[in-house]
Amino acid sequence: MNEKLWRIGTTYIPVSDIELSANWYLEKLGARVNYQDDDKCILDLANQSIFLVRSPSGQNANFIDLAGEEHFSITFEVDGVKSLEFLRLELAVDDVRVGELEDRGHAGRNFVFYDPDGNKFDVWSELSPRFKEKYRLLEG
Template sequence: MTVLRVGTTYIPVTNVGESADWYVNKLGAVLNYIDADKAILDLANQAFFLVKSRDGQSANFIDYEGKERFSLTFEVDGLEALTKYQQDLMKNEVRVGEIEDRGHAGNNFVFYDIDGNMFDVWSELSPTFKEKYL
């Protein structure tokens, strides 16, 4: 058996309606379904379920050095696209970090949703994605 793709990502949120609006208005996600417990969105060629959770929950984790980390990286096509996306998020009043060189190919920055879920953005599209879809 071979896993072919990640189909769905689950994100904990405290208010499903407010979070769905945030993802639609700030990130351009498409809302496919919403009820009191969850919203289902299309974003970056993947389904995202925003799941009602208790206060203080997030998709972030703390690494062995005590640093808070993201669990998901979005990809854009090049440094110019990375810079533009960061600027677009800032215009939409999204909390974003600085563009960083982390010592590997490309550059990255992080941003946060309204519940504090941290996401990474990388300036390099995977070669397989480029080959299949671009």
């Protein structure tokens, strides 16, 4: 494969309160803080570096698609439908705003959830084949 870009190293997410958001990502999603100050927090989450960037209230990473629907900019992956269902239930019990399980006409299932600033995220029940190839072989 002749890839010019190898991976996404960092994703930036606007948040209004660094301390509140950092704690939310730690408690709800199991992120790990690498660095934090008044204007940013660098997290390890889902094999990626996530920068929480202090931004004005009401701003988030969502956008409106052609159908007029609010859309997420990030899809997280879990290993299977059972993992997806468990995560959704766990987040809902933990007072995180979550959507219903969805069948979008492709392999697996999805649901969406929101952080305290209204950033909308997607979760998919299928791990990408390249991820499985790279990391699953290390387990066996």
